[in-house]
Amino acid sequence: MNKRVRAFSMALIVSLFAVTTLFSGAASAKEELKGRITINGSTALLPMTLQAAKEFQKLNPKVKIAASGKGSVTGPQAVKKGIAQIGACDWDASIDVPGFKAFEGQVANKVAVIPFATIVNKNVGVSNLTTEQLKGIYSGKITNWKDVGGSDSDIVVITRAFGSGTRVNYQLKALGGGDITKKKENYKEVGSSGDMKTAVATTPNAIGYIDLVYVNSDVKAVKFNGVEPTTDNVINGKYKVWSYGYYMTKGQPTGATKAFIEYVQSTKFQQGSLKKLKFIPLSAMK
């Protein structure tokens, strides 16, 4: 019996050895562009990142790209810790923003333009809100739809949790830096863009905010200071609630990482897949 066990383990070791040599042999083969890129961070940018990764890997089969989305701040954090080469973030993490300090030594590479929209439940009659009205609603001073031209019913505020990239941008651009105050009732926090849409769609008299990409017939997007939230209005400069999406890197990107970011910024990708995913090309904003 013992002999048999020994023979078996010998075979195991031999085969393991063979497999390892095989793999290391494959890895040492020469290629022009190879490497591994890990991308972490914003869920808002994830659809674009995944599409770009798919196309880029087709052109450069030796580059392995792993992309995942969790929350904007995890992007620059993962880069800082060396877990990821690229951190996708909805704000420029190399400078201070409300609630988050700058990440030292990181470079922000603009990759796309992300528009945001104010959305309400379909039962809400209001179709336009001004900065002042939004400020009043989110700070808790305005609590009834009749005060902003709607019917007599309570406003149910739905907001993203503090630290969300969408919230940072919305506070900066739509509320003019104003606060979002929590309340004892008619107030709810949600954890993701998907939850935001479900919550606003299913709660009568609800108001919330979301990436324009997510807006569909389940909810109603309202005008901001009289301007419809559309990509055209972002491009012609009338609609102000948008931000750049960034790829954060530790210092200037190099090698495969650099090539990937350049691919995302290329006219081919910006005018093709990126536009199809309802993001706005960088070149449109100049």
Next chain:
Amino acid sequence: MSTEVQTIASMEGASLLKTSNRRRFNRYARVQFTNKLFKYIFLFSILMLCLVLALVIFFIGKTGILTFKDITLADFFLSMDWTPEEGHFGALAFILNTLSLTGITLLIAVPISVGMAFLLVEIAPEWFKQFVRPVLDLLVGIPSIVYGYLGLTVLIPLLREWSGENLGDGLFAAALVLALMILPTIARVSDEAIAAVPKKYREAAYALGSTRLQVMMRVVLPAAGRGIVAAIILGMTRAIGETMAVVMVIGNTAQFATDLFMPTSVLTSNIVMQISNVEFESTWNYALHMMAFLLLIISFILILIIRLMSRKRRQEA
């Protein structure tokens, strides 16, 4: 390779034929070997589990303790003000909410599920048992996110209509979803415990002139008590640690719930909502780890209390 194995096999076969003595010895050694092997494999598994638990406690505790570098114990445990962006990390509201949510859940779930178990064992006809038991088993296996989603899309609109609230999110909605989630678990495990009570106990009680209710309440319930307590523990720990179902229906607002329909937050839902949005080296992150550690401690304490209670009862009996 295969030839070598064959040679060994044939050699062994030859030796088997040669002496029966040798054969007995071989077999003895073989049995000894496998016995030892399995003993060590499973001992190793148990130790690994203990090690994992120790590591979880150590690492979560280690990060959690860092909270108190920046804020005092009293700030964390005795304050209800959780405003991380302004440096306030009071976790009391979450702790109380967690306890009251678990309490309300058990209040709803335990009587119903234990009653269901009694019905299944003592009263229901055979065909009904055969139908309900697999159904309950299926319910135990449903992922919590499904319960949460049903809560969000079916229960919340109903509650909204019924209570006249605008939102409907809060402790009550969460407790209902959790109760529904742990009902099958408690019912099935207590069902087994009650079915395991020997038939002679019941027969003796009937012979003394007891009614069916008396048999159930005074004979079967005490006899199956420990099993039922174990069932409740299982359900309770699931309720305390449940995150995904709760986060969808509780409203996620960091404040102490003074009424059943107020958007609020418990330890688990607050951790999962915020952990992805915090910086690694910040008091905020440490405080969230401390909350996770607390969650561990709370469930340990509750399990201990229930174990002690059931042990005491057994000694009295």
